[in-house]
Amino acid sequence: MPIAPVPQSSFQPAQKAFPVHQLTVRTLESKEARLQSAYPNLVMSGRSALTETTLSAPPLEPTGSLSVETVLSVTHWNQHLFSFTVTRPASFRFRSGEFVMIGLAGEGGKPLLRAYSMASPSYDETLEFLSIKVADGPLTSRLQKIVVGDQIYLGRKPTGTLVADALIPGRRLFLLGTGTGLAPWMSIIRDPETYSRFEQIAVVHSVRTVSDLAYRDMLESLLADDPLVSEEAAAQLTYIPTVTREPFHTTGRVDALMRDGTLFQGKLGEPKKFDPEHDRIMMCGSMGMLKETAAMLDGIGFAEGSNSKPGEYVIERAFVG
Ligand SMILES: Cc1cc2nc3c(=O)[nH]c(=O)nc-3n(C[C@H](O)[C@H](O)[C@H](O)COP(=O)(O)OP(=O)(O)OC[C@H]3O[C@@H](n4cnc5c(N)ncnc54)[C@H](O)[C@@H]3O)c2cc1C
Numbered sequence: 001m002p003i004a005p006v007p008q009s010s011f012q013p014a015q016k017a018f019p020v021h022q023l024t025v026r027t028l029e030s031k032e033a034r035l036q037s038a039y040p041n042l043v044m045s046g047r048s049a050l051t052e053t054t055l056s057a058p059p060l061e062p063t064g065s066l067s068v069e070t071v072l073s074v075t076h077w078n079q080h081l082f083s084f085t086v087t088r089p090a091s092f093r094f095r096s097g098e099f100v101m102i103g104l105a106g107e108g109g110k111p112l113l114r115a116y117s118m119a120s121p122s123y124d125e126t127l128e129f130l131s132i133k134v135a136d137g138p139l140t141s142r143l144q145k146i147v148v149g150d151q152i153y154l155g156r157k158p159t160g161t162l163v164a165d166a167l168i169p170g171r172r173l174f175l176l177g178t179g180t181g182l183a184p185w186m187s188i189i190r191d192p193e194t195y196s197r198f199e200q201i202a203v204v205h206s207v208r209t210v211s212d213l214a215y216r217d218m219l220e221s222l223l224a225d226d227p228l229v230s231e232e233a234a235a236q237l238t239y240i241p242t243v244t245r246e247p248f249h250t251t252g253r254v255d256a257l258m259r260d261g262t263l264f265q266g267k268l269g270e271p272k273k274f275d276p277e278h279d280r281i282m283m284c285g286s287m288g289m290l291k292e293t294a295a296m297l298d299g300i301g302f303a304e305g306s307n308s309k310p311g312e313y314v315i316e317r318a319f320v321g
Pocket residue numbers: 099114115116117118130131132134136137138139140141179180183316318319
């Protein structure tokens with residue numbers, strides 16, 4: 001897949017805020033040249049790599065469990081959310097929907113790592129992540145400042161249960177996400193295999209405000225610009241966004257949308273309720289939503305699946321606590 005042009009909003013000319021040392025400029029220029037030669041389609045304009053983080057941080061060193069990857073693009077959705085792509089090592093294999101540890105150098109140079117779902121599908125040549133910005137979060141208070149050319153740590157062992165392998169085959173797949181819980185769905189719905197396994201797929205994204213609807217245009221178009229899955233998505237994908245704290249066409253929480261039938265709209269067809277025989281469900285996001293929905297599904301005959309014992313629904317246990 002070609003690498004998308006780097007959004008101009010990601011460039012922060014450091015000259016405005018930081019005096020730039022000539023030696024640093026040369027180092028960064030050679031870094032950009034190496035990047036350009038490895039990724040010929042990459043569009044780099046402006047002095048993207050010259051940030052406070054880059055200027056002050058020593059280069060990261062790979063370890064036995066972590067590789068060092070380079071940021072290729074950054075998109076800020078709003079003041080709470082951003083996404084970014086990084087280089088992908090040839091040895092990095094994952095199943096669409098899995099997560100991995102990523103991070104930056106922490107205190108004393110020790111890696112500061114957090115779990116992140118891949119938002120890109122397993123076949124893609126780069127890796128994409130969708131991230132929250134927590135103002136005082138140890139990692140994201142700094143991660144939100146990354147720009148093209150910066151380095152991050154990437155764990156070598158992706159894992160997770162939000163994978164098709166943990167589900168018994170079914171007809172409809174419902175992907176229920178709140179907030180950044182959308183990330184694994186962006187991986188799964190861009191994977192052609194999803195459309196072979198399920199007849200219909202629904203992405204349900206519940207957020208507080210309209211601007212929290214990351215990837216909204218791409219989802220509303222049903223991945224029309226994605227040459228690999230656009231035809232399948234047009235026929236088999238349904239996008240159901242809901243905004244719970246601002247006016248929007250749909251404003252109920254996920255549980256309310258189940259009860260009033262909104263989740264079973266259009267080509268998703270019948271029945272207008274969850275059916276353990278044909279429906280499969282993945283959930284990711286708010287702990288409250290996960291616990292309450294899992295309890296409701298258990299009550300109507302669904303069984304939770306895992307990699308070793310596939311079932312009718314899956315959640316990422318690490319989120320539940
Ligand atoms: C399996 C797994 C997968 C994850 N995938 C993602 C992902 O794809 N994208 C992502 O942004 N985060 C994801 N997270 C959360 C992520 O690991 C970090 O918690 C997050 O990056 C914040 O890190 P921090 O060090 O800044 O703050 P932390 O100290 O980790 O968190 C501070 C507080 O911020 C809030 N918070 C943390 N993460 C989120 C979030 N994603 N949404 C809303 N509130 C949050 C919580 O209240 C938390 O107590 C995932 C977590 C797990 C366990």
